[in-house]
Amino acid sequence: MDIRNLEEADLPAVLELCRRSLPLDEFELTPLRRRLIEEPNRNPSYQLCLWDDARLVGVMFGGTRRLHDGHTLLPHERAVGILQLFAVDPDYRRRGLAGRMLTTLGQRMHGRGLSWLRCGNFAPSYFWPGVDLRYTPGLCFLLRHGFHRKGDAVNMEVDLTAHDWDTSAAEARLAADGFSIRRLLPGDQAALSEWVHAEWGSIWQWEALSTYANDPVSAFVALKEGKLCAFACYDTSSFRNVFGPTGTAEDQRWKGLGRVLLLRCLRDLRELGFERAEISWVGPISFYARTVDAAINRSFYWLEKEL
Numbered sequence: 496m497d498i499r500n501l502e503e504a505d506l507p508a509v510l511e512l513c514r515r516s517l518p519l520d521e522f523e524l525t526p527l528r529r530r531l532i533e534e535p536n537r538n539p540s541y542q543l544c545l546w547d548d549a550r551l552v553g554v555m556f557g558g559t560r561r562l563h564d565g566h567t568l569l570p571h572e573r574a575v576g577i578l579q580l581f582a583v584d585p586d587y588r589r590r591g592l593a594g595r596m597l598t599t600l601g602q603r604m605h606g607r608g609l610s611w612l613r614c615g616n617f618a619p620s621y622f623w624p625g626v627d628l629r630y631t632p633g634l635c636f637l638l639r640h641g642f643h644r645k646g647d648a649v650n651m652e653v654d655l656t657a658h659d660w661d662t663s664a665a666e667a668r669l670a671a672d673g674f675s676i677r678r679l680l681p682g683d684q685a686a687l688s689e690w691v692h693a694e695w696g697s698i699w700q701w702e703a704l705s706t707y708a709n710d711p712v713s714a715f716v717a718l719k720e721g722k723l724c725a726f727a728c729y730d731t732s733s734f735r736n737v738f739g740p741t742g743t744a745e746d747q748r749w750k751g752l753g754r755v756l757l758l759r760c761l762r763d764l765r766e767l768g769f770e771r772a773e774i775s776w777v778g779p780i781s782f783y784a785r786t787v788d789a790a791i792n793r794s795f796y797w798l799e800k801e802l
Contacts, residue, residue: 496592498599501542501556503532508551509544516582519629520622526734529708530579530620534558535701540603541576543596547587555581555596557604560617576604576802578614580622581633593636605802615797616646619701619732624648624776625795634796642798651774651783652792653738653761660762665755669717674724676755679706679714683723687716690723691742699740702731715759717743717752727756729764729772736769739776754786761787 501509506527513522531542536559545553556579561572578600583593601612614637615625625648626634638644666676679687684707692700706714706728717725727741738760743753764772773792774783783789 496545496547496552498596499544499546500539501531501544501554502539503528505544505551506531509554512551512554512584513580513582516584517580517630519627520734523735529705530622530732531556533620534579535560535620541600543600545583545592545596550584552584552587553582553592553596555593555600557600557612559604559609560613562613562617574609575617576600576609576612577617578612588632594640597640601802610802611799612642612802613645613797613799614642615648615795618698618776619705621732623733623793623795624650625797628794628796637798637800641800643800644796645799646797648776648795648797649780649791650793650795651777651780651789653772653774653783653787653789654770655761655765655772656770657788660758660765662755662758662762665751665758669751669755672750673719674750674752675718676715676752676759677718679712679716679726681707681712683716686723687726691726694744695740695742699742702740703728705731711763713760713763715756715763717747717756719747725752725756727753727760729760733775734773736764736767736772738764738772738774757786 506524510522510524510527538558541557543555544551558577558579559574560577562575581593581596604612626637628634669676688700688704691703703714703726706712709730713730714726714728716723724747725743729738741753741756761772774789777783
């Protein structure tokens with residue numbers, strides 16, 4: 496069996512492998528291309544495909560991010576290796592194949608000066624916030640190979656068929672106070688980029704701008720006197736029909752802007768034919784539970800190991 500670097504022509508085989516090996520998720524070709532081929536600072540030597548002749552039997556996709564959040568006790572921001580996704584064909588498991596790919600990935604990263612490998616808790620452009628606990632064999636594999644749990648995260652699910660997500664009354668109230676709510680427009684790009692970066696940093700800036708690649712543009716904004724006050728997105732990082740990120744300028748909070756923008760995104764997803772939406776990497780659990788009857792549906796650990 497040979498380990499080769501990922502090529503774009505491999506994506507259909509990757510899609511089929513992920514569908515066989517990771518059945519809790521709905522994989523599609525476009526999100527795979529965005530997460531892997533359009534990966535920020537992509538290095539194909541960190542994207543491993545294990546082939547048995549013409550059959551793809553395993554993958555392990557890594558990359559790098561510049562991070563400094565205290566979880567690795569790093570004194571300064573620096574490049575950290577990330578593990579985006581790994582999978583082995585069910586017919587080829589318990590043969591040490593995932594371990595072989597992890598060893599190869601670790602050696603390549605260490606040879607380029609990386610000293611930490613993280614699975615989860617990196618952004619932008621990720622499949623999950625961490626390791627879904629229901630993929631228990633994958634979690635056990637990482638723990639067995641020296642990873643340590645560093646934190647956790649949850650996603651929440653919304654039933655899009657439960658409400659009509661109408662915002663007309665709320666938007667009328669906001670209009671009386673000088674606010675307008677609308678979909679993000681091409682002419683907003685420069686202002687959005689500058690504003691989101693200044694308020695929340697480069698990660699949310701990348702995710703907000705990525706909505707321009709979707710049809711329709713998957714973001715809504717609130718404005719007052721022509722200035723951006725709040726935004727909300729879906730289908731940025733992760734999979735399709737996933738909400739987030741969203742933010743409101745500090746001086747405009749507690750006015751209902753975030754709620755209206757959330758509902759506009761959910762209505763969009765319903766009109767696109769989805770029956771459910773997922774809210775990724777949730778912070779304010781009670782807000783989403785109260786506002787849209789969301790319930791926690793997935794729990795994740797994020798893990799790290801020293802290379």
